[in-house]
Amino acid sequence: MSRDYKQFYAILKTTGMEKEEAVMIATEGRTESLRAMTDVEYSDMISKLQVQKSSGKSWAPKPGDMQRKKMISIARQMNWHLSTNRPIQDKGIQMIMYRLDGWCLAQKFKKSLMQHTEQELNVLVSIFEEKVFKSYLKDLNK
Incomplete structure (x- = not known):
């Protein structure tokens, strides 16, 4: 799978999140590196960020x-x-x-x-x- 990091950063900018936060959430704390993510984790993260962007909801951290x-x-x-x-x-x-x-x-x-x-x-x-x-x-x- 080819990863479009430009697309990721463009979507991320609209959410107000930091890269490390998005990756940690997507990998459930396993890593904060985009390259260390599996293709499935990366794809799921992009999908969730796009849904968040289109819904207009801003990201909020998990309680705690x-x-x-x-x-x-x-x-x-x-x-x-x-x-x-x-x-x-x-x-x-x-x-x-x-x-x-x-x-x-x-x-x-x-x-x-x-x-x-x-x-x-x-x-x-x-x-x-x-x-x-x-x-x-x-x-x-x-």
């Missing part, structure tokens, strides 16, 4: 988007993007998502990061900031 981004940012500060002998080879957002999903599954709600409600994410962000991140900072000072 800010909390997820905050957790990803904290995880990046803690170097969770670096490999820890896990099966994922890419040392970027995929590694962070893999590790955050593992952490979230170990918490009381037992769901991956993208499956949590906004209220659950508020609790998780608090725990992540107050316990995990503070513990990481404390260990750095030793």
Whole structure:
């Protein structure tokens, strides 16, 4: 399948979304790279963006988007993007998502990061900031 990236960026411009956001949504957090998308994911994403463009509705992030981004940012500060002998080879957002999903599954709600409600994410962000991140900072000072 030949991909028309010019068409993608033209449609994307009308939605007000960033490329990374659109790709992360289309791949359910697997990647933020257009080239890493499968042809099916890319085709579905283009179709959904075209429907959104023709309906005139502006894009709105999924509830809890800010909390997820905050957790990803904290995880990046803690170097969770670096490999820890896990099966994922890419040392970027995929590694962070893999590790955050593992952490979230170990918490009381037992769901991956993208499956949590906004209220659950508020609790998780608090725990992540107050316990995990503070513990990481404390260990750095030793």
